[in-house]
Amino acid sequence: MxxxxxxxxxxxxxxxxxxxxxxxxxxxxxxxxxxxxxxxxxxxxxxxxxxxxxxxxxxxxxxxxxxxxxxxxxxxxxxxxxxxxxxxxxxxxxxxxxxxxxxxRGAFGAPWLWATNSAGEAEPFFGGDRFHFIYKFLDLPFQDVALLPPAGQEKQEEVLKL
Structure with a gap:
């Protein structure tokens, strides 16, 4: 601790x-x-x-x-x-x-981030799953999350085609 x-x-x-x-x-x-x-x-x-x-x-x-x-x-x-x-x-x-x-400023937990963009606008963000919102707010380039097929699903589909 x-x-x-x-x-x-x-x-x-x-x-x-x-x-x-x-x-x-x-x-x-x-x-x-x-x-x-x-x-x-x-x-x-x-x-x-x-x-x-x-x-x-x-x-x-x-x-x-x-x-x-x-x-x-x-x-x-x-x-x-x-x-x-x-x-x-x-x-x-x-x-x-x-x-x-x-x-x-209203923080009630962590992570609590207060971001200010290039236009001088400020916004609070809460949670570790909000970074894509922060990147958009700050107009930063980023690669968004992409969903992939479940592991092994491609092999299962190939077997079913046989």
Whole structure:
């Protein structure tokens, strides 16, 4: 259960989002998701694991790549500064405010996403099965789900034709 207490990763990510270029935030977000969800899964709630993960973020990581080079996004001093910022009252307050904003906007569960499109229109989306609606709202290219015949049905039909 303790692995689901994501306060530390969220504080770090909020600080990065506020102080670095969007590409740095996105790279770090992708890498931390990879660390958390890919086997064997790293408990990022432990400061020593977060320090190690931040020190290993590869430049340009987009998710899924095992190794894409040796250049790292953050140096040792950067990692120390990120961890110090995550412990600061300012970043704690930012996370509290962001967390409070969700129920104020009507969030009642997770995942709850608030998307803003290129026209400046904002809409809430709830549920992991709604991503195609989000992609359409954001006018993003995507490949929709396609139904396939049940496994083995093609072979059964071939046998029936004989």
């Amino acid at each position: 303790s692995i689901s207490l994501t306060v530390l990763p969220l504080r770090v990510l909020h600080h990065i989002q506020r102080t670095y270029a969007p590409s740095v935030f996105e790279t770090c977000l992708h890498y931390l998701f990879h660390c958390f969800w890919a086997s064997p899964g790293i408990n990022l709630t432990r400061p020593e694991n977060m320090v190690k993960a931040l020190a290993e973020v590869p430049v340009g990581f987009k998710g899924g790549e095992i190794s894409i080079g040796t250049e790292r996004l953050f140096n040792g001093e950067d990692v120390k500064a990120l961890m110090a910022a995550a412990a600061s009252q300012e970043v704690k307050d930012v996370l509290k405010a962001t967390t409070q904003e969700a129920p104020e």
